Amino acid sequence: MHVLFATSIVPDGALSSGYEIANQAIIDALRRNGVRVTVLGFGWPGKAPSDPENTILLGSLDVRTDTAPLPRKLAWLASAVASGLTFASAKLRVIPEERVREAIAAAGPFDGYILNSVQMAAAFEDAFRDKPSIFVAHNVEFRSATENSQAARGAFQRILFRREARLLEVIEKRLCRNARFVFTLAEEDRAELGVASETRSVALPLVTRSDLPPATGTRRIECDAGLIGTWTWEPNRIGLDWFLGKVVPHLRADFRIHIAGSVPAGVSSPHPGVSFVGRVPDAQAFVRSAAVIPLVSTSGSGVQLKTIETFELGLPSVATAHSLRGIAHKPRNCIMTDDPAAFARALQQTVDQAVADVDGSDFHRRQIAALDRAVALGLATLGAGTREVAA
Known part of the structure; x- marks a missing residue:
């Protein structure tokens, strides 16, 4: 055919x-x-x-x-x-x-x-x-x-x-x-x-990806939470606005958040731990450098590819219900909540407890x-x- x-x-x-x-x-x-x-x-x-x-x-x-x-x-x-x-x-x-x-x-x-x-x-x-x-x-x-x-x-x-x-x-x-x-x-x-x-x-x-890369051993953590996306796309922007406006104010001042990708003008945060790092040469290396991945989708349809990538890599995450659309199996190191304060607590607990990665190959x-x-x-x-x- x-x-x-x-x-x-x-x-x-x-x-x-x-x-x-x-x-x-x-x-x-x-x-x-x-x-x-x-x-x-x-x-x-x-x-x-x-x-x-x-x-x-x-x-x-x-x-x-x-x-x-x-x-x-x-x-x-x-x-x-x-x-x-x-x-x-x-x-x-x-x-x-x-x-x-x-x-x-x-x-x-x-x-x-x-x-x-x-x-x-x-x-x-x-x-x-x-x-x-x-x-x-x-x-x-x-x-x-x-x-x-x-x-x-x-x-x-x-x-x-x-x-x-x-x-x-x-x-x-x-x-x-x-x-x-x-x-x-x-x-x-x-x-x-x-x-x-x-x-x-x-x-x-x-x-x-059709083939998962081999496991690279212990990760080098450079930030507490890492987000990456095309934030100029409106559904992504809505999720980012929710995270920065509703979740981040509940995080302690020393919680380090790196946000990669193209960010529209006017997006900012007064939180001292938030850094906008722009385009990164290796998206996978970037997410692997974060202790936890916030999955912050709140609008749009379809499936969230960033959720799938996070699960393939076995990384700890905190997700909104919307971020789990189309996902049949939620890994044990993923916490789901739509409450901003609970979302912030889950992020901090995941980092404080050093929640471990899981094997993402079975999911893949x-x-x-x-x-x-x-x-x-x-x-x-x-x-x-x-x-x-x-x-």
Whole structure:
């Protein structure tokens, strides 16, 4: 079987965001099921695809809103309004749809599409109607947009998010309706998208890498708590705001918190132990340098890849209930609470008691096996030709 994996940004090997990690996990699972995968999409400027022989580039494109100059943001907004597309999909309309059709034809014979998330699928929706498809819903985007509008810090931003939510609810449900099958990243999202039937969808248990690195022995602790993420993405920003505003005030003054990743302007904390360290060269080394990992998601949908990575590495953690969406097994060194004061106490107790790491390899093996079985269910709707996956 040969599938065309249509995505906004093609993998380049960096795996610097949860979206990229999830994409690679799904592509790897497809290939473990014996499927030939050709990836179609845009590349980051200056970055080459990680698998150029099986990638068709539509051009290079920087889709980040937070670093875009004002004229580009206004152009994206004008394109979105004129086309009736969402802001995210309008960013991709830098080439005509005919160029996408030509790229599809250049892929050669294939059996169907994997439409990876709503952005690309909606930007060139008509171009993907000639073959059966599986739609990958990374999140319930309209629900996230609604939550973002409620948390918006200005009237204009609130209006934009409300517009996105209205459009996304129609688009996502249409993409689900037209697809042969739907992959979600959290069990709860299946019902939210109206595809809860076992013949219509399955939730994918994800991993952050196909093979876990060997255990490296004793960790060198450089801070009490470590958080890393793309904080400019609004659902992540909401969780960070909750942590800094509600949890951190309950922590003692000598509790050291390192926050890595791109942080939007205006995010700060008066707590003397909070340090914003920016981009780090090795995300795994960073989280391994923390005594405990706060998992602070409070909004959005889908699954939290940072939660999965923490569990794969066996690191002690304190998590909100929302951070555990899509997780079937909570390790014994993870404490779950949504109460800010209790969250702070759990962080301090974990550090004070030097809670030990656990072996994350069993969690990883279970996730891989379940992921491959789930992907096989979807592939069966596109046709025969995949090998049987062992239980």
